[in-house]
Amino acid sequence: MHNTALPPWLADDAQLELSFKKGKQPLSHRRWPGDPVPPIEEGRLQRLANDIPSRYQHIQALTWDYETCTAEWRQAIAQAVGYVGEAKPAMPPRALAALTRLAEDDSPELLDEIVQLRGVEYATEVVIERQFITVTHSNLQPPSIVFSHPKKAYQYGFRCDTYHEFDLRLRKHLSLAEEAIWLRCADKLIRALPDIELNRKPFIALLLPERPDVANSLLDADKYASRSSSEWLKAVATDPAKLAVLEQSCWLDVFTDCQASEMCDENRYGYSACAALLREQGLAAIPRLAIYAHRDDCGSLLAQINHPQAIRLLLLVADKNKPSQQRVSTFAKKYPHAALAAVAELLALPEPPARPGYPEIAEKKRPQQQKKREESWRMLLRTLLNTHPQLAEQVTPWLSTKAQELLAASRPSMPSDVTLATDRSCLPQILRSPPWRSKKKKVAPPRFALTSLTVAPQEHWQPGEREALAASKPACFFNNLPLDERLASIGCTIVMQELGFQSIEYLFHQYTLCGKRDHFDTEKYFHRYVWWGNACHALQNFDIATLLEAWGDYLVKAYNPNDCWNLYLLMQLPRERALVAWQGINAANFRFVGAEYALSILGTDALPGLLLALQHRPKEIFPLLTHLGATELALPMARVWRRLQAHSQLARQWLLQWPEHAAAALIPLAFDKAGDSREAAINALRLLYQEGHHERLKAVAQRWNEPALWTKLEQLLTQDPLDNYPVRIPKVPDFWQPTLWRRPRLIGTDQPLTDDALEIFGEMLRFAQGGHHYGGLDLAKAACQPQSLAAFVWDLFNAWQTAGAPAKDNWAFQALGIFGDEATVRDLTQLILAWPQEGKSARAASGLHLLTRIGSDMALLQLNHIAQGAKSRPLRESARQSLKEVAEARDLSEEQLQDRLTPTLGLDDPQTLAFDFGSRGFYVRFDENLLPVIYDQQGARQKSLPRLRAEDDQVKAAEALARLKGLKKDAAQVAKRLLPHLENALRLARRWTRTEFQSLFVDHPLTNNLTRRLVWGIYAASEPRRLLNAFRVAAEEEFCDGQDDPIALPEEALFGLVHPLEMDDATRAAFSQIFADYQLLPPFRQLTRQTVQLLAEETARSELTRWQGKSTTCGQLLGIRSRGWWQGAENRFCYDVGRHRLILEITPGFVHYNMDAKAPQRFAAIRLYDGERPAAFSQLDPQDLSEALSTIEVIFRG
Incomplete structure (x- = not known):
């Protein structure tokens, strides 16, 4: 439905008015010839190829080879070679073409000089002749320079096979030429076209944008359209039907400037070609730009076109990279009418178009990718309607019927009264009357003119x-x-x-x-x-x-x-x-x-x-x-400490390691004029003061002999944290739409924050820099429900991502580290794992810092999950480094930290495991494998997750179901790590102190479920391998021996899981009977564990042959990697025991990334080495040896 008024965007046949990058202009056209070519200083032509002798000065006799050329060309080449090092008189175009090829001078200035001296027609003939000759430098002995004719069916398609800058410069001169001259030159180019080799034909069309019929005719022939260089025809052809054959052709990426290490891959005219196409063909050119729209050159031009077609294309590629997302946000702000029309039409489609271009989305990932796209489009729609309430009415007449219906359903209703009931007196003071909004102005610190202090550089290793x-x-x-x-x-x-x-x-x-x-x-x-x-x-x-x-x-x-x-x-x-x-x-x-x-x-x-x-x-x-340590490094370190979270720990380390150098350089800046340097200096000095370096700061300050300096400095460093806010409040970004998000709710009254409180909350978030947040956020955090705060900042984060994740508003990302909860950790981890594959490795690294900052057991568990299972190797290494830093900060070894990566999953708070659906309720218990089991209020076990019913409270039920799904995912991940972790502790004979055993295995509400199902041992502190007694943990948290009698645990002893080889048959049988009586299923094999013991003659040797000659499969061999074995080479598996190493050789061997799982592998002997020397098996503890060999025994058992 359309009315007679003009649409609120460009007409379909409008001439596009575009602004261009600095130093860039569209390729010329006779309608838009541009500025005249200025007179050029002559001399380049005379110097042409004169450097050939110096290039080959080490070769006494350079060979010229042009025997394969035609007679006419042999004559021209001989003439050209004769001019090397000599004066260049006027010469036939063919000879000059050979000379330019020989000189490898493709500069446009050379063509300008030729036109200036000989005219455009002569230059056209030179360019035509250049298409028929190539020059190569042969390094065979003796070295030679070889002239040859290109093959007509040349198969390659480098950018340089289509044009050279020298050749393309002719387009400019043709645009400026008189009509009669242009007609003659165009005729020469078209007449030469049939004889030019296939990959060069599109270049002729590129020279004649005024004759699109030339390009269209080339698209008629499949043999032309199938060549990669035919992609350039998109820049001049006008027939949409014929252009369809090039729809997916983007091998040369012709509309993108590209500087490459190899000259043949460079493209200096991609932006200019794209700009020329849009200027010449207008909106009709947009469809062919679909596969280039995510590139900066093409995307920046499309973002200037106020039309739904342009933003539609930008929306379809917005998820390809960060600049594409940002272009959508910029476009929507500049042209909201066109943006609303495009997004409404996309959402109204029964199946939105696939993302154009490469890389293609794998079929199994398409539903998830499409869901993410639709979510971002809906967020943009809501933002536009919320920001411009009148927009829908203005755009509706120009939409399809389905888009109109969708827009009508999406219009925001009248503002909700939900916040009107909020009692402002219940809000914390910081959300009612923050200090930066008070009439009292922030007092600027005094100024001191301090000279630089000299502190000699030092080094530390x-x-x-x-x-x-x-x-x-x-x-x-x-x-x-x-x-x-x-x-x-x-x-x-x-x-x-x-x-x-x-x-x-x-x-x-x-x-x-x-x-x-x-x-x-x-x-x-x-x-x-x-x-x-x-x-x-x-x-x-x-x-x-x-x-x-x-x-x-x-x-x-x-x-x-x-x-x-x-x-x-x-x-x-x-x-x-x-x-x-x-x-x-x-x-x-x-x-x-x-x-x-x-x-x-x-x-x-x-x-x-x-x-x-x-x-x-x-x-x-x-x-x-x-x-x-040097004063020159102090300010860079202070800036990093203030702004860059990724390197803030290193900056902190430097500042604390070199306090004297830091103080000498930063104290003068703290009293300098306002600005980033002063803020950074004050923050760094405040860190030194808080970490106990106040005496050092005082001593350095006294070197300036300013009596009031130290007093003022100390006042500056000890000011109220709530007064530590910037003088200028950062600007509100366009994506800040808090009324569209889930609101934080107060703890005491369950009331949502008011609109004004949300704005204050947003201002405090924007104060954050480099991982440091404003102190007022801690007060807001204490006053609001944690789950509601986490939901709010997650919505904020999604809005920031949809807006292209602008770096200047990174505080929206960092807010997750301040207010994130278990759900945040779970969702953020999935994004972190996916980001490297999307080219967002830096964001993934920042996500690791946020998990570290959240610091909960679940966050550390997810860090460990990333360190073990991420596809990106740099991401795995960064996660391991983050875990290492956490361990160091907590004064733990990496093993001790691994013991603590088990969240409670809510077992420490019974309310957490209760799920209220309104009319119904459910609760959760955990089975022997730590999997959650759901029961209803009558105690009936549920076979699956409950479904929502009409009689349920839809808000409560949806929230409870989301929590249940999250708990199920978390429990599966915890069990997947914890069960192998405990079994590895048995395999490696790990030991814990009495305090550690109590906190990690007895008092921990989740791990305790497994602790009761295992046999534990008391070991001598001086001999960790000597078992003193075995016991189990009873349900009442009593410690009982093999007779089920209570025992007391000695405080000075060590504790660990008992290996079956450490117990006699009677003890094993006693504990087995107790577990059977109480129906306790072990989480893994302990008492019935497979063991291997060597014969006396075998223990004296360094080579074990009992499995030699037996065969297994590649798949079974890969399975042993989970039990301590690792593949050291294609034909070798290794197992480390202290300084000893077991080596199992196999034949023929395999690599894990390219193998047939059923392919047979034959065992050789297993050998033991101590360093480089063979060692007898008797040197190993029988338990360690059993754990290594039992894995092999399992393969052949039965």
């Missing part, structure tokens, strides 16, 4: 740390000789490649740094380059400046921008030269490996270069700064 760096594999290999002796010993060619002058980055990291040389270039491939000779000469003379200059040339001319300097080798220079090299590398922002080793060699002298390196690559350098 842990005992043995320097020695460990020197003993690392790269250091050992490269520090065995001074560099001059190394050059004399193995030659400059090898040393150059060891330094990093290589063509393949992977080989450098995987082989060179490991001391291998087999992959080095022995054909002297690099020797034909000038930079190679300069670098060799500079290295032999220790001329560091020239060496660094040659490295810069190497990176550009060898197309290896990511190559690294080998600092392990460079540090073998004389110390003064090594310092110059270190400083120069960082001044030029070159990459390197071995920074920590270099720092251990150079010490505090490395500081100037280290400061430069910190600017260029902070993530790599920041962890090394704890080794150096």
Whole structure:
């Protein structure tokens, strides 16, 4: 239904008015030719190819090979070669084409000069002739330069196979040419088209945007459309039906600028081509941009078009990356009418379109992905309607009937009266009258003009740390000789490649740094380059400046921008030269490996270069700064401590480790003008003061001889935390729509927070920086129900994600760490595991910090789950590091922390396990496998989760059912970890103190369910392997022996799970009978555990042959990895017992990621080693040996 008025967006046939990136313009067109080409300084043409002799100066006789070319071309090439190093007179276009190919000069300035000297028609002929000749440099002996004609059916499709900048520059000159000249040039290009090889034909169409029929005709032929370079036809073709064959073609990504390490993969005109297409064809061009819309170049142009078609495309790709999400938010704010129309139409579709382009969503993941998309679209719809109440009425006439119905159903009703009943006097003071809203202005701190203090830099290394760096594999290999002796010993060619002058980055990291040389270039491939000779000469003379200059040339001319300097080798220079090299590398922002080793060699002298390196690559350098104390590092550390949660612990460590350096640098800033530096300095100084360094701060402050300085500083550092808020309140982001979210509720009255209280709450959230939150949030947290706060910040987090997760509003993410509960932990973990696959590794790492900050048993359990099971290796390593930091902070070993990763699942609070559905109620108990069992109010066991009924309280029942589902997931995860953890404790003979045993296994309400089903032992504190007595934990938490008589546990003893080999038959039988009488099922085999004992003659040997020659399958062998065995090689499994190692060899062997689970594997002997030497089995404890061998025995039993 449409009315006669104009729509609140662009008409379908409107000419698009776009703004362009700085320094970028659309490709020219005769309707939009752009500025004239300015006169160019001549001379480039005369210098063309004159550097060929210097490039091959080490070759006495350079061979020119063009015998395979046609006679006409052989004549032209000979003429071109004759001009090398000579003056360039006017020459036929074909000869100049050969000369430009030989020179490898594809600069647009060269074509400008040719047009300036010879005219556009001549330049057109040169460009045409260039399509018929190629030049390659052969490194075969003797080296030669080879001219040849490209094959018409050329199969490859690099970007450079379609155009060169020299060739594409002709489009600009054709746009500016007079009509008659343009017609003649166009005719020449079209007449040449049939003879041009397939991959180059689209380039001719690209030169003639005024003749879209040329591009359309190329799409008529399948043999053209099937080539990857035909993707460029999208930039000029106009026939939608013919363009359909290119719908999924995006191999070249033609509408995206791309700088690549290989020139053939570069594209400098993607943005310009996209801008030109939209300018020339308007809204008709939008459908073909679907697979490019998530790219910055295309997406930034689409975001300027006020039309539902544009935002529809942006919505379909919004979940591809963060910038795409942010573009949707920006568009919706700028063009709300078009955004509302597009999202309403999408939600009204029975099945929304699939996400265009790559990567494709796996079929099994599509329902979940579509659900997430619809949730984000609905959130955008609600936000638009909530922000612009009149919007629906203005847009409705232009929508389909279904979209109108959806919009009518989605309109917000009148504001709810739910908050009107909230008694404001019940709100905490901070949510009624916060200090920053009071009329009393915040008093600015006094100003002192303090001069800089000098504190000498210092370095600090842990005992043995320097020695460990020197003993690392790269250091050992490269520090065995001074560099001059190394050059004399193995030659400059090898040393150059060891330094990093290589063509393949992977080989450098995987082989060179490991001391291998087999992959080095022995054909002297690099020797034909000038930079190679300069670098060799500079290295032999220790001329560091020239060496660094040659490295810069190497990176550009060898197309290896990511190559690294080998600092392990460079540090073998004389110390003064090594310092110059270190400083120069960082001044030029070159990459390197071995920074920590270099720092251990150079010490505090490395500081100037280290400061430069910190600017260029902070993530790599920041962890090394704890080794150096310097005033120059204090402000960067203070800023990190204030702003960056990911590195805040390292910054904290540095500040506390170097308090004098920090105080000397930061005290003057604390009394400087207002700004980020002052806030960071005050926060860092406050940390030092709170951590007991007030005397050090006072001593440093007194060095300035300012009587009032220390008094004022102490006042500043001890101010009320509620007064520690920024002078300027951060701006409210567009995604802040708290009235659409679940409201926090007060603990005492169950009343929701008012709208004004929510705004105050949001202001306090926005004060947070770098993992530090405003103190008023703690007061709000104490006043509100934890579950309601967690639900509110989860809705806030979802809104932030939908808005593209803007970094400046990261506080919305950090709020999860302050108010998150068990449900938050569960949902956040699933996102953390998925984010690396979506290209959001940094966000996943931040999520780990939030789990650490929540710090509950469930949060730590999920951290452990991520550390063990995440697909992303960096994420697993980060999770392990987080667990290690938690253990250190709690003064626990990693094993002790693992013992504490068991949440109570609500068993410590009976109300938590009661679930109120209104008309019905349920409660939960846990069985012997820690799985929840649901009972109704009459005690009847339920077979499955209860379903919602009409008579239930819909709010309470939905909330209770969600809690039940969450509890079931949590219990399954706890059981999956805890049962193997306890069995491993039995296998490894873990021991606990009396206090630990009581808290971890007896008093813990969940673990206690398993404790009662196992046999425990009392062990001598001085002999942890000597069993003194065995007992069980009775239901009344009594400790009973094998006769079921109560016993007292000695306080000084150790406790652990008893292995069956430690008990005699009578004791095992007694406990088995007791468990049977009380119907207690063990969580795993303990008393009936499979055991293996060797014969006397077997224990004296180091080789066990009882399974030799037997066969099993790959699948069964993989199963032993869960019981301590690990695969050390394709044909070897290992089992570690202290310093001893059991090795089982198999034939033919396999790799776990590429195998047939049923493929047979034959056993060889099992051997025992103590380090590198064979050892007798008698050296092992029988229990340890049994645990290792029983796993093998189980495979062949029966």
